[in-house]
Amino acid sequence: MSLKIITKRCKGCGICAAFCPKKVLAVSEIGKVEAVAEENCIKCGQCEMRCPDYAILLDK
Amino acid sequence: MSVMEDLIAKYFRPGRLPHIWCPGCGNGVITGAIVKAIDKQGLAKDDVAIISGIGCSSRSSGYLDFNTANTLHGRALPIATGVKMGNPKLNVIVCSGDGDCTAIGGNHLIHAARRNIDLTLVVYNNSIYGMTGGQYSPMTPKGSKATTAPYATIEPSFNLLALAQAAGATYVARGTTYHVPQLVDVIAKGIAHKGFSIIEVVSACPISFGRQNKMGGPAQMMMWQRDHGVLKAVWDRMDEEKKAEAIAAGKFPIGVLYENNDVQEYTAAYDEIIKRAQEGK
Numbered sequence: 001m002s003l004k005i006i007t008k009r010c011k012g013c014g015i016c017a018a019f020c021p022k023k024v025l026a027v028s029e030i031g032k033v034e035a036v037a038e039e040n041c042i043k044c045g046q047c048e049m050r051c052p053d054y055a056i057l058l059d060k
Numbered sequence: 061m062s063v064m065e066d067l068i069a070k071y072f073r074p075g076r077l078p079h080i081w082c083p084g085c086g087n088g089v090i091t092g093a094i095v096k097a098i099d100k101q102g103l104a105k106d107d108v109a110i111i112s113g114i115g116c117s118s119r120s121s122g123y124l125d126f127n128t129a130n131t132l133h134g135r136a137l138p139i140a141t142g143v144k145m146g147n148p149k150l151n152v153i154v155c156s157g158d159g160d161c162t163a164i165g166g167n168h169l170i171h172a173a174r175r176n177i178d179l180t181l182v183v184y185n186n187s188i189y190g191m192t193g194g195q196y197s198p199m200t201p202k203g204s205k206a207t208t209a210p211y212a213t214i215e216p217s218f219n220l221l222a223l224a225q226a227a228g229a230t231y232v233a234r235g236t237t238y239h240v241p242q243l244v245d246v247i248a249k250g251i252a253h254k255g256f257s258i259i260e261v262v263s264a265c266p267i268s269f270g271r272q273n274k275m276g277g278p279a280q281m282m283m284w285q286r287d288h289g290v291l292k293a294v295w296d297r298m299d300e301e302k303k304a305e306a307i308a309a310g311k312f313p314i315g316v317l318y319e320n321n322d323v324q325e326y327t328a329a330y331d332e333i334i335k336r337a338q339e340g341k
Contacts, residue, residue: 004062004065008078009078011078011082011083011084012083013083013084013266013277013278013279014084014277014278014279015084015278015279015282017279018279018280018282018283019279019282048063048064049240050089050237050238050240050282051089052084052085052086052087052088052089052237053077053078053081053088054064054068054077054088054092055078057062057064057065058064059062
């Protein structure tokens with residue numbers, strides 16, 4: 001898996017989901033981000049770059 | 061391993077994450093950018109000192125595994141000055157918030173700039189006192205609401221970078237938490253610059269500033285930065301009329317706004333005076 005979400009660090013701010021150009025990410029009901037369509041990920045890295053909590057790590 | 065994972069393993073104190081900052085707070089992005097800039101400059105951990113004051117932003121030093129000190133409110137710059145004077149080989153980076161730097165530490169700011177001492181000051185500007193509950197700071201834009209200005213503040217805010225430049229800073233730059241690669245670049249250049257460097261980072265406090273001013277959530281506040289930060293090259297191409305319009309719309313230039321490499325740095329000047337004294341001149 002190339003998109004790693006560290007749930008413990010996520011505070012559910014939604015910045016990653018808002019800036020994802022392929023709508024790969026969404027904040028779940030419990031306020032944590034999850035990959036809802038990982039197959040669409042283009043590895044642009046905008047989520048990892050802007051995550052204030054270092055909760056999304058993207059292997060390149 | 062991702063790049064960020066490597067950097068966290070290398071430069072963060074183990075077991076300290078998640079950090080205490082609120083959901084959507086820009087402090088994490090700025091602290092990450094500082095670490096990326098240090099890595100870009102290829103500095104060893106022992107060659108870096110991170111000095112911070114008091115406030116949300118100043119908690120950053122506690123997460124980082126360099127020589128660090130979390131010091132007094134507004135007094136990060138005097139302590140950083142002491143650290144630099146004691147060991148001029150250190151790359152001293154100061155993390156300070158807008159309240160810490162421009163209100164409580166305002167006097168220290170102008171004098172550190174006047175001396176042109178080789179410090180890199182990163183100002184986490186979230187336009188408010190976040191930790192104490194949303195009081196307005198000298199960087200709160202006029203007309204914004206705060207808990208101490210429920211009908212909006214009537215005070216104009218500082219033009220921080222113009223102030224620092226006028227006081228003598230020789231490297232003046234601005235970034236935002238939206239423009240991350242550009243932010244890393246201006247911080248790295250600030251670290252490399254020999255002299256007083258100030259980098260103002262426009263950041264978001266969704267809880268204490270955004271909520272009171274109906275700016276939407278964390279993502280909306282970051283989009284605001286995207287829409288209002290104008291790259292310096294674009295800004296410079298605007299004529300005066302367009303610039304005035306942009307300023308009226310709340311826009312601001314980002315990038316390296318001023319750099320002067322012809323002014324003597326303070327610790328170098330101090331070394332010279334020691335040499336002169338030793339020679340009895």
